[in-house]
Amino acid sequence: MENEAQLISESQRGDLDAFNRLVEWYQGQVYNLALRMLGDKDLAADAAQETFISAYRSIGGFRGGNFRSWLLRIAANACRDLMRAARARRSISLDMLELTPDSIPHSREESPDSYVIRRELGHAIQAGLQTLSHDHRLALVLIDVQGFTYQEAAQVMRCNVGTVRSRLSRARAQLRDALRQHPELLPDQFRL
Numbered sequence: 001m002e003n004e005a006q007l008i009s010e011s012q013r014g015d016l017d018a019f020n021r022l023v024e025w026y027q028g029q030v031y032n033l034a035l036r037m038l039g040d041k042d043l044a045a046d047a048a049q050e051t052f053i054s055a056y057r058s059i060g061g062f063r064g065g066n067f068r069s070w071l072l073r074i075a076a077n078a079c080r081d082l083m084r085a086a087r088a089r090r091s092i093s094l095d096m097l098e099l100t101p102d103s104i105p106h107s108r109e110e111s112p113d114s115y116v117i118r119r120e121l122g123h124a125i126q127a128g129l130q131t132l133s134h135d136h137r138l139a140l141v142l143i144d145v146q147g148f149t150y151q152e153a154a155q156v157m158r159c160n161v162g163t164v165r166s167r168l169s170r171a172r173a174q175l176r177d178a179l180r181q182h183p184e185l186l187p188d189q190f191r192l
Contacts, residue, residue, distance in 0.1 A: 004067055011059050019059065023052050026068065029146065030075045036141040037079040037134075039126045047082050051075040069155035076138055076156060083134065121185040128178030136171035139164055144172075 004025070010018035027048065034047035051074050062070060110118075129137055135157070142153040143164070150161045157164060179186065 008059070008062065008067060011056075012062070019056055022067075026071055027052075029068070030071065033072055033075050033141060033146060034079050036129060036145050037076070037137055038082060039130050043082050047075060047078040050078040050082075054078065066152070066155055069152060072142070072156045073158065076134075080134055117185055121182075124179060124182045124185055125175070128175045131178055132171050132174055136167050136174065139167035140171040140175065143168055 004022070007018045007022050011022060030051050031044055031048045034044035034051070035041065038044050038047060051071065054074050055071055058074070129140070132140065138157060139153060142148040142156060143150065148156070150164050153164045153168075154161045157167075
């Protein structure tokens with residue numbers, strides 16, 4: 001199996017196949033970051049595509065270091081650009097339309113009621129994420145969703161670890177306050 005450094009080097013020499021292997025390695029992380037930042041599957045796909053196009057164009061300027069952080073920084077910037085553009089033309093996602101009980105699939109292990117509550121909680125979390133500033137949302141998504149260390153998040157966000165900790169603390173508090181508006185969706189141990 002090829003290593004990342006070798007694929008980066010080959011990509012910098014114009015090898016599209018090597019770059020495509022890098023895309024395969026990181027596409028899930030880039031898409032998940034974009035989805036959490038944007039809250040829309042189609043916009044997340046657009047952001048991921050824009051990230052890899054931009055990365056391909058810029059890979060010659062990559063001078064080493066943490067490639068994942070470099071790539072996710074590009075993704076965060078793509079998300080920021082798409083959020084600015086989306087504010088100019090607000091639209092209603094079909095995913096946000098009210099669902100009927102018959103239209104919601106569920107597993108045999110989970111009751112339909114539990115599935116609906118879990119899905120509504122997911123929508124409430126995503127709505128809460130959308131109320132956060134870009135920097136606060138990015139800190140929360142990188143650390144709590146993607147599992148980055150504070151140091152890795154600081155590299156992506158281009159700030160110091162203390163700033164990441166501060167943004168994360170504020171983001172968690174704001175998200176917690178947003179979720180308290182929907183106590184009926186929270187598991188019993190999280191209700192006040």
